[in-house]
Amino acid sequence: MTLPTKFQRARSEEQRAARRQAILEAAAAMLTQMPVAQVTLNELARRVCLAKSNVLRYFESREAVLLELLDDASHELVAHLDGALARAVEGAPAAERADRIAACLAQALVDRPVLCDLIGAQAAVLERNVSPQVAAAYKRAAMANATALAGQITRHLPELGEQDAFRFVLSATMVSGAVWAHAHPSAAMRAAYEADPSLAALCVDFAPTLRETLEVLLSGLLARARDSRPA
Missing domain, CATH: 1.10.10 (Arc Repressor Mutant, subunit A)
Structure with a gap:
């Protein structure tokens, strides 16, 4: 426009x-x-x-604009995953569904670098220069998005349970922002990595690191849910 x-x-x-x-x-x-x-x-x-x-x-601020864009992008992600998760787990045995769900979410985030950049800046930057009213409106929208995604995951992985599915969504959001920030270091950090190969292990590749981390997180929550069931 x-x-x-x-x-x-x-x-x-x-x-x-x-x-x-x-x-x-x-x-x-x-x-x-x-x-x-x-x-x-x-x-x-x-x-x-x-x-x-x-x-x-x-x-009211630059951050208020960006928080609204973050909500819009998060809502679009949830809408995309509604069909993508179903396709990802179709025909998969129970043991593979968790890894497929984690991989599907990771790939959807990799395909949305702007969303990942916004998530990476959310807590430390975007939530710092807004009024309580804007903050509350954003958090209500974020809660709705997280609840919707958790519901999708529960449908495809009922063994996890609603509470742990919601916990996974919140943790996955925090993890994606952290991995994004570490995978996009400053120019000084990139120069340090290039000058000293022994530091290479600290320079992470976003896509594989995010996928592996989400797989470990979801499989761990699933294992704990199984262990907590009555015998």
């Missing part, structure tokens, strides 16, 4: 909604060109042809 080069105040609710959507679309486009850390409110305002103060009429 494009805006006129000269700012015009949005007067109706429809105009305000259109202005908000244009800001979100511009921020989403920026995230395809640069990491979260480089997205600034000034550049966002320039791209939507608004003064920075006018952008703040619609979103």
